[in-house]
Every structure is written in C-alpha cells, then in structure tokens.
Amino acid sequence: MSLVLSLAVGLILLKCAAQLWLEWLNNSSVRAHAAEVPDALKEVVYRGTYLRSVEYTLAKSRLHRFELMYETAILLLVLLSGWLPWVYHVFSKHWGDSAWSMAAFLFVIGLALSLPGLPLDWYAQFRLEERFGFNTTTQKVWWLDRVKGLALTIVLGYSLLVLILKLVEWAGSSWWFWAWAVLLVFQLLMAVLAPVLILPLFNKFTPLPEGSLRERLLKLAERTRFHAQSIQLMDGSKRSRHSNAFFTGFGRFRKIVLFDTLVHDLPEPELEAVLAHEIGHFKKRHIPKMLLFSAVGSLAGFYLLSVLAKQDWFYHSFGFEPGNIVTAMLLFALLSGVVTFWFSPLLHLWSRRYEYQADAFAARVLNGPAALIAALRKLNEKNLSNLTPHSVYSGFYYSHPTLLEREKALNHASAE
Numbered sequence: 419m420s421l422v423l424s425l426a427v428g429l430i431l432l433k434c435a436a437q438l439w440l441e442w443l444n445n446s447s448v449r450a451h452a453a454e455v456p457d458a459l460k461e462v463v464y465r466g467t468y469l470r471s472v473e474y475t476l477a478k479s480r481l482h483r484f485e486l487m488y489e490t491a492i493l494l495l496v497l498l499s500g501w502l503p504w505v506y507h508v509f510s511k512h513w514g515d516s517a518w519s520m521a522a523f524l525f526v527i528g529l530a531l532s533l534p535g536l537p538l539d540w541y542a543q544f545r546l547e548e549r550f551g552f553n554t555t556t557q558k559v560w561w562l563d564r565v566k567g568l569a570l571t572i573v574l575g576y577s578l579l580v581l582i583l584k585l586v587e588w589a590g591s592s593w594w595f596w597a598w599a600v601l602l603v604f605q606l607l608m609a610v611l612a613p614v615l616i617l618p619l620f621n622k623f624t625p626l627p628e629g630s631l632r633e634r635l636l637k638l639a640e641r642t643r644f645h646a647q648s649i650q651l652m653d654g655s656k657r658s659r660h661s662n663a664f665f666t667g668f669g670r671f672r673k674i675v676l677f678d679t680l681v682h683d684l685p686e687p688e689l690e691a692v693l694a695h696e697i698g699h700f701k702k703r704h705i706p707k708m709l710l711f712s713a714v715g716s717l718a719g720f721y722l723l724s725v726l727a728k729q730d731w732f733y734h735s736f737g738f739e740p741g742n743i744v745t746a747m748l749l750f751a752l753l754s755g756v757v758t759f760w761f762s763p764l765l766h767l768w769s770r771r772y773e774y775q776a777d778a779f780a781a782r783v784l785n786g787p788a789a790l791i792a793a794l795r796k797l798n799e800k801n802l803s804n805l806t807p808h809s810v811y812s813g814f815y816y817s818h819p820t821l822l823e824r825e826k827a828l829n830h831a832s833a834e
C-alpha cells in the first residue's frame with residue numbers, strides 16, 4: 419500500500435473511531451442520569467417523558483453506531499478493492515471521456531454508493547421512529563419520496579455535473595474558480611426556485627386559514643418589520659410527528675411555513691414565540707452570513723481539488739492513471755469528509771451562538787421569555803430530545819443549545 423493510501427485509510431479509521439468514542443461518551447453521560455430526572459430538570463420535564471427520551475437516545479445511538487461501522491467498511495472496500503478504477507475503465511472504454519460520459523460515471527458511482535444506506539434508512543423510519551410513535555409515513559410515500567428524489571438528482575444533479583465538466587474543458591487551469599461560481603449561482607437559484615418548484619412535489623402547502631392565529635402572526639410580522647408574502651401550513655404530519663417552522667424564498671417571495679404538527683401541538687402565544695425566534699434569525703442576517711461562509715469554504719475546496727488534480731501521485735495512490743480530472747473529483751468527494759469532520763465543533767459553536775441571538779430577539783419582541791420557554795419545553799417533550807448530552811458530544815454535533823442552556827440564557831437576559 420502506498421503512503422498516501424495508508425494515510426487515507428488511517429484518516430477514515432480515525433474518524434470512525436472518534437465518532438464511536440463520542441457515542442460511547444454520550445451514552446455514558448445519558449446512562450449516568452438515566453434512573454431519575456436530574457434536579458436541574460425536575461421542573462422542566464415530566465418523569466415519563468424524561469425516561470422515554472433516555473430510551474430514544476440510546477436506541478438511536480445503537481443504530482448510529484452500526485451505521486458508522488457499516489459505512490466505514492463500505493468506503494474502505496470501495497477504495498481498496500480496485501472497483502473504482504474498474505468502473506472508470508468500463509465507462510471510458512465504451513462511451514469515451516466526453517463530459518456527458520464522465521458525468522454519467524460520477525453519477526452511477528454516487529448512485530451505487532447510496533444503495534447500501536437504503537435498508538438502514540428504511541429501518542430508522544419504520545422500526546425505530548415507529549417504535550417511539552413518530553412515524554406517520556406509509557410505505558408508499560416513503561418509496562415515492564425516493565423515486566422523486568432520484569428523478570430530481572437525474573434532472574438537476576446530472577446537468578450540473580455536465581456543465582462543470584464542460585467548464586473544465588473550456589476554462590483550462592482556472593476551471594476551479596468558474597466551477598465554484600456556477601455552483602454558487604445554482605445554489606442561489608435553487609433557494610428561489612425550490613419553494614415553488616420542488617417542495618410542492620413532496621408536501622402540500624395551504625394558506626393558514628383566517629382567524630386569531632393568522633392575525634396574531636401577521637401582527638408580529640408587522641411589528642418586527644418582517645415582510646412576508648403569506649403564511650403557509652405544510653402537511654408535515656404526512657411523514658412524521660416531529661415538528662418545525664421555517665421560511666423560504668427571498669425578498670418579495672418570502673413565505674412563512676408552519677408544520678401542521680407544530681400548529682397542532684402549540685397554543686397561539688407559543689407559536690408566536692417560535693415565529694419570533696425565526697424572525698430573529700432573519701433580522702440578525704444569520705442566513706446570508708452562513709451562505710457567505712459556506713461559499714468561502716467551497717471556494718477553498720475547489721482550489722484544493724484543482725491542486726490535487728495536477729499531482730500524479732494522487733491518482734496513482736488509488737489505482738488510477740493520471741489525466742482525467744473526473745477521477746480526482748471522485749476521490750476528493752469520497753475523502754473530504756475525513757478532514758471536514760474535524761471542523762464541525764467550530765461550525766456548531768457558531769450555529770449555537772446564532773440560536774442564542776434568535777432566542778434573545780424573540781424574548782425582546784414578546785416582552786419576556788415565558789412563551790418561548792414554554793414552547794421549547796413542549797417541543798423537547800414532543801421530540802424526546804436528549805436533555806443530558808455529554809458536553810464534548812453536543813460540542814461536536816449540536817446545532818442548537820440544549821433546552822436547559824437556552825432557558826438559562828433566556829432567564830439570565832431577562833433578569834438584567
């Protein structure tokens with residue numbers, strides 16, 4: 419095995435080991451508090467809900483640990499078996515190395531690699547989520563979702579791949595910059611078009627009916643100068659009892675979307691608090707800031723890829739002949755996760771800071787944190803969220819602070 423290949427295998431194993439260790443650490447922390455509700459949470463959560471959340475957390479972790487080892491084994495098998503160079507050989511021999519054929523090569527590999535995950539996804543939905551009463555998806559909806567997803571990837575993903583490979587031909591050594599620009603434009607376009615063209619393929623959206631809730635939310639939007647075209651109700655209950663709220667679109671096309679499950683679970687003042695939190699994200703410009711950051715990140719990624727694609731050793735190490743950038747792209751896509759994983763604590767730290775800011779905003783416009791705290795408690799209860807994660811685990815994975823952390827911050831701010 420060459421040095422580079424050994425290094426890649428080492429990094430893959432290191433990431434897997436780190437993730438398994440994080441699971442172990444977190445499960446120990448959950449188990450240590452499993453028998454009784456911790457004092458700090460006694461007023462926050464019912465005993466029954468708490469015990470069930472412990473069970474749910476441990477069950478999810480069991481599946482996740484299996485998933486980690488399974489995916490790592492597949493990735494190693496794919497890299498070490500010589501399968502990738504073989505598929506590449508078949509494609510280039512039969513269909514040449516045009517952008518169309520090479521995009522198809524990447525596409526087929528991507529598809530083949532997504533297949534082993536299917537049974538696990540199915541199990542998560544119809545066994546695990548089912549057991550805890552979350553699943554409302556039927557077999558038909560689940561399979562239709564997969565088919566629609568595949569059709570969309572063929573139409574959008576394949577065309578984008580062809581375009582990027584054509585750019586490599588046209589732009590020469592500066593291709594990485596143009597490919598990045600095309601991807602950026604594509605992402606912005608999708609942010610505008612997805613709510614209109616794609617989301618309706620999966621869910622039904624209906625305007626929130628006239629009434630006190632609609633009036634209350636519109637008044638909140640007006641008070642906070644948040645201009646939205648409409649408030650829509652989404653049939654999230656078609657798939658799951660988990661609930662959410664978000665807004666889509668830009669500028670004049672902005673829409674507020676509430677899951678029907680959310681409207682069902684929360685009383686009006688708490689729904690108002692959830693929306694105030696979402697408006698907080700908007701007012702603090704969290705979304706453009708995140709977009710800018712991810713654009714800078716992907717620019718760096720494309721540049722690094724363009725450098726690697728010029729190195730013969732990069733190809734040789736994984737059994738390819740140098741020369742076709744497509745194989746460098748494939749290897750880069752398969753391996754970038756072993757590096758980016760280590761940055762996730764930083765990203766999540768940043769994301770949790772934004773959550774605190776949005777919470778503070780909501781408490782300010784609603785003259786106090788009571789409604790938001792009530793809403794957060796109810797959402798935690800409904801989702802059986804883990805209330806006692808290990809701090810290293812939540813540091814790595816949590817995009818939102820825990821319930822207790824959020825309450826503490828809200829109460830602290832309102833006491834000042």
Ligand SMILES: [Zn+2]
Pocket residue numbers: 695696699773776
């Ligand atoms: Zn948020």
